[in-house]
Amino acid sequence: MRTPVIAAVVCLISAAAFANPGPLYTEAVAKADRTAKDRERDARDKPAEVLAFAGLQPGMTVADIFGAGGYYSELVAHVVGPSGKVLLVNNGPYVAFAGDDLKSRFEKGRLPNVERSVVESCNLLLGENTLDAAMIVMSYHDLYYADPKQGWPPIDAGNFLDQVHRAVKPGGAFLIVDHAAKADTDKSAAQDLHRIEEAFAKRDIASHGFVLEGTYDGLRNPADDKGVPVFEPKVRGKTDRFVHLYRKPKR
Numbered sequence: 001m002r003t004p005v006i007a008a009v010v011c012l013i014s015a016a017a018f019a020n021p022g023p024l025y026t027e028a029v030a031k032a033d034r035t036a037k038d039r040e041r042d043a044r045d046k047p048a049e050v051l052a053f054a055g056l057q058p059g060m061t062v063a064d065i066f067g068a069g070g071y072y073s074e075l076v077a078h079v080v081g082p083s084g085k086v087l088l089v090n091n092g093p094y095v096a097f098a099g100d101d102l103k104s105r106f107e108k109g110r111l112p113n114v115e116r117s118v119v120e121s122c123n124l125l126l127g128e129n130t131l132d133a134a135m136i137v138m139s140y141h142d143l144y145y146a147d148p149k150q151g152w153p154p155i156d157a158g159n160f161l162d163q164v165h166r167a168v169k170p171g172g173a174f175l176i177v178d179h180a181a182k183a184d185t186d187k188s189a190a191q192d193l194h195r196i197e198e199a200f201a202k203r204d205i206a207s208h209g210f211v212l213e214g215t216y217d218g219l220r221n222p223a224d225d226k227g228v229p230v231f232e233p234k235v236r237g238k239t240d241r242f243v244h245l246y247r248k249p250k251r
């Protein structure tokens with residue numbers, strides 16, 4: 001009996017496709033009480049376009065994993081609305097990295113539909129089939145970074161991604177945004193450059209049960225020197241970033 005061949009079709013979505021996202025997303029970005037720091041970041045991160053690409057909707061439960069100071073958590077909270085919920089999930093190093101951003105963002109009861117947790121990566125406390133969507137923005141590469149002297153222990157990336165897969169409902173989404181590394185570097189650039197190879201990311205995430213549904217090129221920058229750390233002044237905020245949307249199969 002011949003084994004059927006199944007072709008996976010991935011939509012490569014141009015920047016123009018989401019250049020004019022709907023009001024659900026633009027109004028979240030335009031909220032009057034957002035900080036000047038966040039608005040400065042908007043110009044380079046195009047969050048309305050990214051959230052439109054992810055297809056987030058009111059009433060959803062969404063995990064913003066390693067979301068640090070909660071830039072995306074705040075935006076998603078407005079998108080999912082009072083009937084939805086956002087889980088801002090950090091570990092100790094990410095809380096330290098966030099600094100005062102967390103305090104100012106959540107002071108005086110702001111964002112009541114955001115639940116915050118500080119966890120160890122070995123147990124993200126996400127449960128099973130609890131999430132309509134999960135997202136990791138500019139932090140996926142840190143699954144392959146370790147600096148115990150600075151308080152960042154090694155992470156079991158496979159276990160981490162398996163936990164995310166279990167938590168996402170069948171048919172749910174998994175959004176990844178990260179700094180691109182040079183071809184054929186796999187995960188090696190994560191340690192010194194805080195980058196990761198896009199092709200490796202596709203293989204890695206697919207190996208944990210997710211299916212790549214589409215990619216969005218609105219954050220690409222072919223002029224980026226992928227051989228330097230993302231915090232170098234000449235590339236900071238201007239790196240070549242890939243945006244992937246994965247889906248957990250319904251069966």
